[in-house]
Amino acid sequence: MDVESWIDRIEQIFEVLYCTDDQKVKYATYHLTDMANKWWKSTRALVQLELGEAVPITWEHFKKIFLDHFFPQTLQESRARQFMDLTQGSMTVAQYATTFMELSRFAIYLIPDEEKKAEKFERGLDRRIRERVRTLRIRSFIELVTRATIAEEDLQENIEYNNQRKRQQQQQPQAVSHKDKRPHIMNRQGQPPAGQTYPTCATCGKRHLGRCMFGQNVCFKCGKPNHLARDCPVKKPGEPGRNGGQKTHATARVYALTPIDAEASNDVVTER
Structure with a gap:
C-alpha cells in the first residue's frame, strides 16, 4: 500500500472511531512499521521541541511532515x-x-x-x-x-x-465443387493441365474430375459412344481433321483388345 492510500485508510478509521485530534496521531503512529516507525521515533522529539512540550502534535501537522518525507513534492x-x-x-x-x-x-x-x-x-x-x-x-x-x-x-x-466463426471455418474440410458434371477431358498424355492436381478416381485409379468413362464403351474425349478418343470426330476450334481437311473417310480395321470395344464398332476385328 502506498503512502497516499495508507493515509486515506487511516482517516476512514478515524471517522468510524470518532477519534479526537490527539488520538488520531497516537493511533496512526501505533500502526507505523519498519522504516516509518524508525523515522517517527527520531522525528517526534524534534517536532515536539519545535512546537514546545505543552503543544500537542495535531493530525494535520503530522500528515504534512509525514508526506513531505515519504511522498515529496517531486514524486x-x-x-x-x-x-x-x-x-x-x-x-x-x-x-x-x-x-x-x-x-x-x-x-x-x-x-x-x-x-x-x-x-x-x-x-x-x-x-x-x-x-x-x-x-x-x-x-x-x-x-x-x-x-x-x-x-x-x-x-x-x-x-x-x-474468432469462433473463423475456427469453425478452418476446421471444416474444403468441399470439391461438382458444378461441372461433364466428362473430364484429359490431355493426350492423360494428365491434368500444368499446376493442377486432380483426385484419384476409385473406378479407374487415375486422377481426373467429373464422371469416370472407364468401361462404359464411350469416347473419353466427347463422351459419345461407338468410337475411341483418337478417332473422335469432334475437333477443337481451329484444329484440322485427321486427313488434313480432305473429305475421304477410309474405314480402318483394327484389332480390339477386348470384346466390349469390338461390339461397339462394326469395323473392328476381334480375336476369338
Missing part, C-alpha cells in the same frame, strides 16, 4: 504527469477508472468539475470504446464509466464470436 509532480498522459492502453475499463481516480488527486487542477473529469476520462478510452460512447455526450464521470464498461463487454462478445 507528487511525477504522479501528476502520469495522470496527464494516462490512457486506457491494455487495461480494462474498470482498471483504467481505478488508476484514473488514484492519479487524479495529484492534478486536481486538470479536472476542476465533473464535466472536465468525464472529458479527460473519455479521451483516454480505447478508440473502439470511445467511438461507441462519444455520441452519447455523457458529462457524468460515473455514468461514463458504466457506459464504457457495457461497450467493452459488447466489443469483447463480438470479438469472441468472430
Whole structure:
C-alpha cells in the first residue's frame, strides 16, 4: 500500500472511531512499521521541541511532515504527469477508472468539475470504446464509466464470436465443387493441365474430375459412344481433321483388345 492510500485508510478509521485530534496521531503512529516507525521515533522529539512540550502534535501537522518525507513534492509532480498522459492502453475499463481516480488527486487542477473529469476520462478510452460512447455526450464521470464498461463487454462478445466463426471455418474440410458434371477431358498424355492436381478416381485409379468413362464403351474425349478418343470426330476450334481437311473417310480395321470395344464398332476385328 502506498503512502497516499495508507493515509486515506487511516482517516476512514478515524471517522468510524470518532477519534479526537490527539488520538488520531497516537493511533496512526501505533500502526507505523519498519522504516516509518524508525523515522517517527527520531522525528517526534524534534517536532515536539519545535512546537514546545505543552503543544500537542495535531493530525494535520503530522500528515504534512509525514508526506513531505515519504511522498515529496517531486514524486507528487511525477504522479501528476502520469495522470496527464494516462490512457486506457491494455487495461480494462474498470482498471483504467481505478488508476484514473488514484492519479487524479495529484492534478486536481486538470479536472476542476465533473464535466472536465468525464472529458479527460473519455479521451483516454480505447478508440473502439470511445467511438461507441462519444455520441452519447455523457458529462457524468460515473455514468461514463458504466457506459464504457457495457461497450467493452459488447466489443469483447463480438470479438469472441468472430474468432469462433473463423475456427469453425478452418476446421471444416474444403468441399470439391461438382458444378461441372461433364466428362473430364484429359490431355493426350492423360494428365491434368500444368499446376493442377486432380483426385484419384476409385473406378479407374487415375486422377481426373467429373464422371469416370472407364468401361462404359464411350469416347473419353466427347463422351459419345461407338468410337475411341483418337478417332473422335469432334475437333477443337481451329484444329484440322485427321486427313488434313480432305473429305475421304477410309474405314480402318483394327484389332480390339477386348470384346466390349469390338461390339461397339462394326469395323473392328476381334480375336476369338
